[in-house]
Every structure is written in C-alpha cells, then in structure tokens.
Amino acid sequence: MLLYIHIPFCDSKCFYCAFNSYTKKSSLKDKYIKKLIKEFKYLVSKYKIKKESFDTLYIGGGTPSCLDAKLYEELFFYLNPYLKKGIEKTCEANPNSANFAWQNNMKKLGITRLSFGVQSFDDTKLKILGRNHNKKTALKALEDAQTLGFESVSCDIIYGLKNDNIKMLKKDLEFIQSLEIKHLSAYSLIIEEGTKFEKKSYLKIDDEILSKDFFNHLESLGFIQYEISAFAKEKKYFSKHNIGYWDYKPYLGLGCGAVGRIGDTRYYCEKNLEKYLGENLEEGLEKKSEKDFYYDFETLSKEDIKTEKMLLGLRSFVGFELDILNKDEQAKVLFLLKENKLFQKGSKIFAKDFLLCDELALYILD
Template sequence: MLLYIHIPFCDSKCHYCAFNSYTDRFHLKKEYMNALKKQLKFELNQKLNNNEKLETIFIGGGTPSTVKVEEYVDVFQILEKFIDKNTEITTECNPNSGTTKWLQGMKDLGVNRVSFGVQSFDDKKLRFLNRAHNSKGAIKAIQNAKCIGFNSINCDIIYGVEGDSFESIKDDFNTLKSLDIQHISAYSLTLEEGTKFFNKSEVKIDDEELSYKFFEYLNKIGFKQYEISNFALDDKFESKHNYGYWQHKNYLGVGAGAVGFVTNKRFYTKKGLEEYIQNPIEYEDIEELNQEDIIVEKVLLGLRCKNGFDSTILNELQNKKVDELVELKKLTKNGNKIYNNNYLLADELALYILE
C-alpha cells in the first residue's frame, strides 16, 4: 500500500498550476492539519491489513514546506507503526520555504527523499512562471539538503515554455548534474483549464524533436529515462511511489482533493478546504472501476514507463495489434510482458491497441 498526503497551501500560484492549492487560506493551516490527521487515522485503520506496512509515503501539494515541521510531528506519530526502514518517504519542497531548519526537521521525522520544485535556473523564466524563488535560492536549498544528509534528491524542471531552447534547458540539466542530484523530473508545459496560462497558446512550445534531444542529452550525462518524464542516475534512485501508481498498486489519498485507489475503487476527498475540515472522512465521490477500466489503465500506465504491461490482460484482437507493433519495432515483447520503445508515443500506441 502507498500513501499520498496533500498539503494545499502555497506562497504563490504558478501560472501553469492546476493542482488543488491556495495562497489565501493560511489561517486554516492548524485546522486543516487536525482534519488531515483525523482522515489519516481513518484510512489506515479502514484499509490496511493487520501488520501491513506502507511501501511509500509521498507528501505533496501545494507546498508541504509552507507548513511548519511541528505540525507534522503528530502525523508521523500516527504513521510510526505503519512504516519500517524500507519505507520510501518523500516530501516535496519549494526552494524559498525549504529552509535548512525545515529540511533537518523533516529528516529527523523520517523523511528520506526530497523533491524540489526548481523548474528552472533562469531567473527571467522563473518570474514568467510566477515562481517564488530565484536560481540562487534553488541552488542553496539543494546544497543545504545534501549537507543535512539527504542522498536521494529529485528536482523538477519544466520545458516547452516560450523562450526555451535546447541550450537553455541543457544549462538547467548541467547545473543539476554539477549539484550531484540523483533524479530529474522533466515536464513539458501543459496549458490546463483554470490556470493563468490557459488559452495562451503562445506561451507553449510544441516541439517533439526538442523533447527527444532533451531525453538523449539526459541519457548522455547519466540520467536514464524510466518513465516519460522521469530520469534517474541509478535504479535505486527511481521513485518507488510513482512506480506504485504505474504498477496499479493500491494507494491511500489523504488531504483536500487527494485521491485513493483500493480494490478497484477510487476514493475522492472533498476539494474545498472548509468542506474538508468540516468532515475529512466523508468522500466527495467513490468511483467503481470495472475490468475494462482496469485494463485500459494498466496498458496506458505500462506504456508510459519501463514497467510495461502483461499481455494476458488483452483479448485476441488486442494481442494481434500488439504483435503488429512488435513487428514494427514500436514495442518489445519478452514472454508475456510488453514494453514500449518510445514513451512519447504511449497514448497513441495505447489507443491503437485498445480501440
């Protein structure tokens, strides 16, 4: 079982961000964390088997580092009997709020992996995206995390933004390489409804060739691609938490707008902070997935990463299409396992197989 914890507070709203986050509700932090602890206890008691340990915990947002370490102490006390030395515990962190004190405090509580929302080391681009930090602050935060003893660090980089070029993104990757971090998440800008960038097509660069060049360059400097947006120096630095999603494992979702998935049911918590605080153990919706839904998700997710999928879940016609794609060298087959040779084509390949 995996666990996702959502912290919906942010110092500023990035122009591309569609996540459930707020910059104007800081007065609700204490009440929110109390509600979150109530839901956490409920989820763990209801959905975990006796003596079952959590494989991974991911604290995301929003910005987890906008909440003081002291507010997480009770959360980790609740989690204590559900974690062991093998549990991967990640927290997201923004360079401007992830102080040395905060990082040290979270490490002392048991966090063993940190993910920085860097996005770029170009100050002009950071301002354009409405990020709350500058390049100097990002470098300092990463160095602080290393000094404290974090030896599994991810940094997010966003590309495909107006003004980006191969050289400018290459500079970002080189900076991360020089900082000796172990994992990079490189995301192409998406224009999502409800964001400031939505309906502003001019801010996005659609250039597939550029993506291939980035992937090639990351491989050249030692970062192996294991999912469409994720690259690691070594298998041991890959995100076990994300892998769990791609393998269709069960996961708990705690916090406003978080989503859980257990035994073919998807659980949606209330998105509004006030509504969530009022009743954190009441779901907004419970969606039951049928067998066809599960197959679609396993194929889609499997083609997006090196995990692949098992061909035994497909019918005869679908397997015939898989064989065609293997013949065309679009897919690779090893026994019953099917692997994608080009993650950027994942959606198109899945659509062809499943239609």
C-alpha cells in the same frame, strides 16, 4: 500499499498550475494537520489497514514545505506504526520555503527523499512561470539537501514554453550535474484550465523535437529514462512510490483533493478546504464519514483497469502483461512488435519510445 498525503497550501500560485492548493488560508494549517490525522484513523479503520502496511509515503501538494516542520510531528506519530521499516518517504518542497532548518527537521522526522519544484535555473523563465524563487534560492535549497545527506534529492523541471530551446535546457542540466542531483522529473508544460497561462496559450510550443533532443542529452549525461518524465542516475534512485502507481498497487490517498484507489474502487477526497475541514472539527469527519460524506467513489470496470494498466505500463519501464488484452488487441501488439515500436520481455510488453506511448495505446485499444 502506498500512502499519499496532500498538502493543499502554497505561498503563491504559479501561473501554469492547476493543483488543488490555497494561498490565502495559512491560518487553517494547524487545523488541517489535525483533520489529516482524523482522516487517517478513519481510513485505517474503514479499510482494516494493519500496522506496517505501507511500502512508500509521498507527501505532495500544493507545497508541503510551506507548513512548519513542527506541524508534521504529530502526524508522523500516528503514521509511523503503519509504515514499513526503511521505506522511501518523499516530501515535495519549494526552494523558497524549504530552508535548511525545515529540511533538517523533516529529515529528523524520517523523510528520506526531497523533491524540489525547481522548474528552471533561468531567472527570466522563473518569472514567466510565476515562481516565487530564483536561481540562487534553488541552488541554496539543493545544496542544503545534499549537505544534510538525504538518500535522494530530485528536481522538477518544466519545458516546452515558447522561448525554450535545447541550449537553455542544457544549461539547466549543467547545474543539476554540478550539484550531483541523481533524480529529475522533466515535465512538458501543460496549459491547464483556469490558470493564468490558459489565457496565454501562445506560451506553449510543440515540443516533440525539443523533447527528443532533451532526452538524448539527458542520456549522454548518464540519466536513465524510466518513465516519460522521470530520469535517474542509477536504479536505486528510481521513485519507488511512482513505480508503485505504474505497477497498479493500491494507494491510500489522504487530504483535501487527494485521490486513492483500493481494489477496483477509486475515491476522490473533498476538494474544498473549508468543507474538508468541516464546520466542527471535533466532530467533523467521524460523524459525516459514516455516510462517506467527504468522498466521491468510482467503481472501475475491467475495461477501465485494463486501459489504465496498459497506459501506465507503456509510459514507464514497468510495462504491462500481454494477457490482460483480448485476442484482437494482442494481434495489434504482435504487429507493433514486428514494427519495432514495442518490445517483449517474458510475458510483459514495453514501449520502445515513451513519447509514442499514448498513440500506441490508442492504436491497440481502438
């Protein structure tokens, strides 16, 4: 099982981002950690989770690095017995807040992998994106992480803005190469509802050709693409947590706005921070949780699960089992195999080109 913890705080809001995060509620950070602990205890009891059950931990956000590392100490005290030994423990970080001391303290708490929201090393582009860091801050944060010796350091890059071109992206990759970063998540910009970018949709370009050039260049630098947005220098740097999602492992989601899935039930945690915290923190969760007050539940049908497994499998090197499909769908897969759009290894089917995965899935399920 996987464990995801959501930290819904950011120091500022980036113009493209629709993640569940608050920028003006710093005073609630302390309470938030306490509530996370309560929620963890509640979910562990609800789902009868045994000690040493979790295969990976991922702390995401929002911006986990805008919480003092000290606040995580108590949380880890409760989490640790439930984590298997020697597992990957990722924490997302913003270069602006993830200073040397913060990184050092998180490493001491057992974080093995830092994933930095770098987005670009171009100061003009960073300004357009509404980031609160610049190239210098990003380089310093990444150097610190390398100095501290995290098992893995990853960078998020965004591409597909109006003025993006392959030359700029290659320049970003030069920095990544020179810092010997082994993992990269490269996201094609999505114009999300309710963001500043939504009102400026001209900022997004049709990036199919750019993606291809970019992916080819990454390959020439020795990066293996193991998902549509994920690249690593060696297999050992692949994100085990994300592979767990694509492999359809169950995951416990914890925190304001988090999502979890246990068996065929997906649950959505309360998105509103004040509601999540409850008026009375001392009683809060235990009392209301009897009625599952904080969650919306969704029961996934067999069709839902099949679609999700196929989509996730086609987007990544994980693939999907042919026999989850019905006869008609399998016939379409055979056609796509002949057309060289898919390939088969044993009982599993894989996409040849991750960029086509959504179209292929639509064709198979139509």
